[in-house]
Amino acid sequence: xxxxxxxxxxxxxxxxxxxxxxxxxxxxxxxxxxxxxxxxxxxxxxxxxxxxxxxxxxxxxxxxxxxxxxxxxxxxxxxxxxxxxxxxxxxxxxxxxxxxxxxxxxxxxxxxxxxxxxxxxxxxxxxxxxxxxxxxxxxxxxxxxxxxxxxxxxxxxxxxxxxxxxxxxxxxxxxxxxxxxxxxxxxxxxxxxxxxxxxxxxxxxxxxxxxxxxxxxxxxxxxxxxxx
Amino acid sequence: xxxxxxxxxxxxxxxxxxxxxxxxxxxxxxxxxxxxxxxxxxxxxxxxxxxxxxxxxxxxxxxxxxxxxxxxxxxxxxxxxxxxxxxxxxxxxxxxxxxxxxxxxxxxxxxxxxxxxxxxxxxxxxxxxxxxxxxxxxxxxxxxxxxxxxxxxxxxxxxxxxxxxxxxxxxxxxxxxxxxxxxxxxxxxxxxxxxxxxxxxxxxxxxxxxxxxxxxxx
Amino acid sequence: xxxxxxxxxxxxxxxxxxxxxxxxxxxxxxxxxxxxxxxxxxxxxxxxxxxxxxxxxxxxxxxxxxxxxxxxxxxxxxxxxxxxxxxxxxxxxxxxxxxxxxxxxxxxxxxxxxxxxxxxxxxxxxxxxxxxxxxxxxxxxxxxxxxxxxxxxxxxxxxxxxxxxxxxxxxxxxxxxxxxxxxxxxxxxxxxxxxxxxxxxxxxxxxxxxxxxxxxxxxxxxxxxxxxxxxxxxxxxxxxxxxxxxxxxxxx
Numbered sequence: 163x164x165x166x167x168x169x170x171x172x173x174x175x176x177x178x179x180x181x182x183x184x185x186x187x188x189x190x191x192x193x194x195x196x197x198x199x200x201x202x203x204x205x206x207x208x209x210x211x212x213x214x215x216x217x218x219x220x221x222x223x224x225x226x227x228x229x230x231x232x233x234x235x236x237x238x239x240x241x242x243x244x245x246x247x248x249x250x251x252x253x254x255x256x257x258x259x260x261x262x263x264x265x266x267x268x269x270x271x272x273x274x275x276x277x278x279x280x281x282x283x284x285x286x287x288x289x290x291x292x293x294x295x296x297x298x299x300x301x302x303x304x305x306x307x308x309x310x311x312x313x314x315x316x317x318x319x320x321x322x323x324x325x326x327x328x329x330x331x332x333x334x335x336x337x338x339x340x341x342x343x344x345x346x347x348x349x350x351x352x353x354x355x356x357x358x359x360x361x362x363x364x365x366x367x368x369x370x371x372x373x374x375x376x377x378x379x380x381x382x383x384x385x386x387x388x389x390x
Numbered sequence: 391x392x393x394x395x396x397x398x399x400x401x402x403x404x405x406x407x408x409x410x411x412x413x414x415x416x417x418x419x420x421x422x423x424x425x426x427x428x429x430x431x432x433x434x435x436x437x438x439x440x441x442x443x444x445x446x447x448x449x450x451x452x453x454x455x456x457x458x459x460x461x462x463x464x465x466x467x468x469x470x471x472x473x474x475x476x477x478x479x480x481x482x483x484x485x486x487x488x489x490x491x492x493x494x495x496x497x498x499x500x501x502x503x504x505x506x507x508x509x510x511x512x513x514x515x516x517x518x519x520x521x522x523x524x525x526x527x528x529x530x531x532x533x534x535x536x537x538x539x540x541x542x543x544x545x546x547x548x549x550x551x552x553x554x555x556x557x558x559x560x561x562x563x564x565x566x567x568x569x570x571x572x573x574x575x576x577x578x579x580x581x582x583x584x585x586x587x588x589x590x591x592x593x594x595x596x597x598x599x600x601x602x603x604x605x606x607x608x
Numbered sequence: 609x610x611x612x613x614x615x616x617x618x619x620x621x622x623x624x625x626x627x628x629x630x631x632x633x634x635x636x637x638x639x640x641x642x643x644x645x646x647x648x649x650x651x652x653x654x655x656x657x658x659x660x661x662x663x664x665x666x667x668x669x670x671x672x673x674x675x676x677x678x679x680x681x682x683x684x685x686x687x688x689x690x691x692x693x694x695x696x697x698x699x700x701x702x703x704x705x706x707x708x709x710x711x712x713x714x715x716x717x718x719x720x721x722x723x724x725x726x727x728x729x730x731x732x733x734x735x736x737x738x739x740x741x742x743x744x745x746x747x748x749x750x751x752x753x754x755x756x757x758x759x760x761x762x763x764x765x766x767x768x769x770x771x772x773x774x775x776x777x778x779x780x781x782x783x784x785x786x787x788x789x790x791x792x793x794x795x796x797x798x799x800x801x802x803x804x805x806x807x808x809x810x811x812x813x814x815x816x817x818x819x820x821x822x823x824x825x826x827x828x829x830x831x832x833x834x835x836x837x838x839x840x841x842x843x844x845x846x847x848x849x850x851x852x853x854x855x856x857x858x859x860x
Binding site: 311315318331332335336342343367370371378382385386389 | 455
Binding site: 169172176184243245247250251254388389 | 659662663664665666684685686687688690692694695696697698699700701702703707711712714715716717741761
């Protein structure tokens, strides 16, 4: 078990080190997320002003879009140097590599969300700080749900044809429950009097989702990544 | 299995010939009248769609973990049938809804789950077609994850609007309707089995041809 | 939980992708302390065979035995005894040479990683460039670094796919010397290459692949180049005779 965690940690550290050298993915993904928010702000307009009720939806859409972009870019980098093969050749449990990659993605998405949440809060006059703990719980569980499926799909698509378009095609339908839960939970917290029981319900749904899908991903990672 | 195909097909023809008669003799539903009769085709199609999704998901898991090419062929046939029956559901549903409720679509739990399942399996077919070599495994992952997703989607769409479960749209069955309903369910179930077997056979024969090509090179 | 072997047996291995047979009933065996050359035209199946030997791809039929165990039986511990140097060198261009080696050393769980890394850098003649980012290296430098990476964990079986590509004469000779040293220490080295001149002094044995099949090697004492050419020509002649027979409408 410690070996598993050790390998995951090493893979994650390597991913973060590589990223910090150029910071290309972080900068471009954060900027892309911000652009998304702007597009929605201009697109969803009522009486000449952005639709404030849309804050929850816009936040999660931006996370999903930015996440898909970040996943694609991260694995494109691995594909370019075929280093994913080198990782598969290590004498460790292969799912540990999946966990390492997942942790790296979570770190990236954490940075993106750290910028997105204040941005959406300011532009849409949304009080994300009303129930900070529940909001954080929603963001954490939702991001894990999205990233767990996304990391698996992006990894398995690395050698596939049309992988750029197939990633969103496969990922979005599967992560719809995450989006629903995230948006409804956030909207509940953004009401005049935050509806905490509702938000807690959505957090528990997300926890279930995370457990099921991380387990499924760990299970299917090795058969999907090896050719037989 | 294959020697039952011809009698099965024949039986099915008889059943489908009889169906309109059976359906015509059912009592009219109070609020919706004639339009409600579309339900005799809509609901069995939806049932077959869900069953096929599970067949596809389980066959995909067997393919992925036991490396059984046969399971993969069954999964492909089942996946196509999800989309086919889904098409029936998604066209009959709005037709019914437009007449019955005045709107083409409603976001209740059952409709949303059905739509999402349909989309997941359309994506399944897309990835199998356009994923390049090794796409069978990609599809298998999609089918497994899609199948695991069904309960979450259902719960999420049920509680989407309020914390109280939204009332279901499909009304419960009057006694006079039950016979006709189950007749249609049985017919659709047999149709499903027939189509699944035929489609899987085509894939099996294709695989045999591939094996012959490979053997020829020796 | 460690695993070792001194014999590699490829037993009637075939691999097909759809309708294309990449490998067709290949059988081969090697023992410790041998350098086997894998020659053949492009598309012959050399890379596929190396992928199978490195456990990244499973054979469609047949098995590969490491000692007396298959890859499945031996489990992840087998990978600690395999080293692969592919076309793409599996190096992270954004990391320095030292960081690349350190990452792989830690990933493989090797003790005293920093000493190993220093030794490897010396072997690769890159000690002075250790803290430079790999994207600035020439092909030859990357090749040397990649080879050291593949050797960090002292594998029993070393698989090399076109290792001489892009190397200048001096580097090529240095690589030949290194491989011979490994052979003398009991490694099984399998090299797929097009470079017949460098392979001349290197190979103990020869395996020639064409269209996925292992060809019977022409047993002359002439140079490697001649032996290879004769093998291919003999196979081509045999094949055209077969085609001639089929063309006359006879069943085979």
